[in-house]
Amino acid sequence: MATKKKMLQAAAGNAGGEALDITDVFSTYLYTGNGSTQTITNDIDLAGEGGLVWVKNRGTGNATWHYLFDTERNAGLYSNSTSAEFSATGFLNSFNSNGFELGGTVLLTESGKDFASWTFRKAPKFFDVVTYTGTGSARTISHSLNTTPGLIICKPTSGSGQWAVWHRSNGNNNVLYLNLNYSNSFSNTVWNNTAPTSTVFSVGASAAGNESGVEYVAYLFAHNDGDGEFGPDGDQDMIKCGSYTGTATTGSPTIDLGFEPQFVLVKRTDSTGNWIIQDNMRSVNTTSTDMLFPNLSNAATTGSYATIVPTATGFYIGDNGTNYNASGGTYIYIAIRRGPLAPPESATEVFAIDTQGSTGDGQAPAFRSTFPVDTAFVKSTAGGGTTFASRLTGTKYLRPEETSAEYTNTQVVFDYMNGFRNSTITFAPNHGYLWKRAPNYFDVVAYTGDGVAGRTVSHNLGVAPEMMWVKKRNNPGSWAVYHKGVNGGVNPENYHLFLQSSSAEATDSNYYWYQTAPTATDFTLGISANVNQSSANNYIAYLFASLPGISKVGSYTGNGSSQTIDCGFTSGARFILIKRTDSTGDWYVWDTERGIVAGNDPYLELNTTDAEVTSTDWVDPDNSGFIVNGTTINASGGEYIFYSVA
DSSP: OOOBOOOOOSSSBOTTSOBOOHHHHEEEEEEEOOSSOEEEEOSOOHHHHOEEEEEEEOSTTOOOOOEEEETTOSEEEETTOOOOOEEOTTTEEEEETTEEEEOSOHHHHOTTOEEEEEEEEOBTTTEEEEEEEOOSSOEEEEOOOSSOEEEEEEEESSSOOOOEEEETTSOTTEEEETTOOOOOEEOSSSSTTOOOOSSEEEEOSOTTTOOTTOEEEEEEEEOOSSOOOBTTTTOBOOEEEEEEEOOSSTTOOEEEOSSOEEEEEEEESSSOOOOEEEETTTTOSSSOEEEBOTTOOOOOEEESSOSEEEETTEEEEOSOOHHHHOTTOEEEEEEEEOSOOSOOSSGGGTEEEEEEOSSOOSOSOSEEOSSOOSEEEEEETTOOOOEEEEGGGTTEEEOTTOOOOOEEOTTOOOOOSSEEOOOOOSSSOEEEEEEOOBTTTEEEEEEEOOOOTTEEEEOOOSSOOSEEEEEESSSOOOOEEEETTGGGGSSGGGOBEETTOOOOOBOOTTOTTTTOOOOSSEEEEOSOHHHHOTTTOEEEEEEEOOBTTTEEEEEEEOOSSEEEEEOSOSSOOSEEEEEESSSOOOOEEEETTTOOOSSOOOBEETTSOOOOBOSOOOEEEETTEEEEETTTTTOTTOEEEEEEEO
């Protein structure tokens, strides 16, 4: 039987010719089963382009198999089994133009159970699916990656057989098996001891990849090495296949990908070890782990330790387990970049405000959005501490009104597609402010201090940050704030503010920002303990930028009466943060959820535990941004900074 495949465009582009974004071709989508037919909308065009859907029940105590379905066959496979393919009827009903539809089987939609799904769309220089019939003689199989594969996974479908794996770092005469924890097996026949090319891969006479008359499917993953064709300018890498050597030391080795990953698959090759999948929707963060194993039916292995820890340019191994970091152990990986690569087009794509009452509504998450949340802060109008949390820090959170180290709360939860936190908070009402990371808008970076003056930290904001909040996590320390508007916008890199304090701007002999303005790729630190202390002090940095029509980082000089602050918006600001910098002044917050109106407007203060104040009319709405009134946030000659979101 001839090789079957759907034809893709010659270049990595959409129908309109523009280069693809990561969000066009890959998705980690978490869902809770509803006990019936269930549609997963992840905006991946499987109906038109083809691809692979991989689903696993991830909940504790749910030992179910991994289910794989591809658009070349009306059938499924189990990655942890040698079994032949099974009919997709009742399991996967359809591949859609924006995702897929699951059948009613409890194995994939059991009511109340938590599932993870990974979708890989066929696209040049990313992923391909190929089916063929074995001949029993050495041969080549054509593919449409338009680049040399980095990883090939091959499985007989018409009969039982192993999942044979080739990896670019593993040699052409070695084979691994996705369904087994085995180390490398020497074989000249599986891959015919021949490296794949940009158009074909080779198979020998082995039953693992080419038994006569047997039907096979092969999943091919690309390796970009400065030749990726993705993102707004069509020049970004999106997928890497490489290797590393374990150290058995927490925090090393460090793997440089050139991008921050959202999905990592790891396997030890020189000894036994499970295949491990981690993704940023569940646990690619700095504090916890949530590992699933393609070769096992086990539920996720979770723990308060980090295994795959992302950086702005790759990842490091945060623990010393033998499956991923034995001393001298050899490991292969495949890593997919975190997206999106293009700036958002609407503020509602990346910012939301939601209110939770004292008992909630019995549904999760407690604070809802239309996007996966990367950063959230929750504050009650009744007063009390503020929860400031990030996907990168898992169940850890900070309080902006304190200098304390981070706290731990297992009810700080980010693994939802549409919001944050799954807990009932006793004081109310609670307001959640929710951000998504996106180019030119907002980014989050976790790093470890080294105490070296002039040290740079990479980021993925894509433009120079105009405001930064930096906080030491594992020990007490002030919230250091950089803002382009301090000192009247003259050399703001020589000044800092404190988020937990009403104090005016200040300089410091240690120079928090090393007298160096941040750039589109990194920011620079001095030796202040608040931003760059050595001895394993960990930090988190929140980076904000102005994006036309969506967000604005700015400053103004007060006039003592009333003035309009033009942010370039068309329907006004939904969120406003204002701070006086030349004198003392609190960090005031207004939002449309509580009211930005022509009359009194309630405000909260980030730097205090005070309850909401409702008796002032200091701001008013304006389509271009907002209006400031009076003398507290508009004193004649006073210097103010602000941040707003449309």
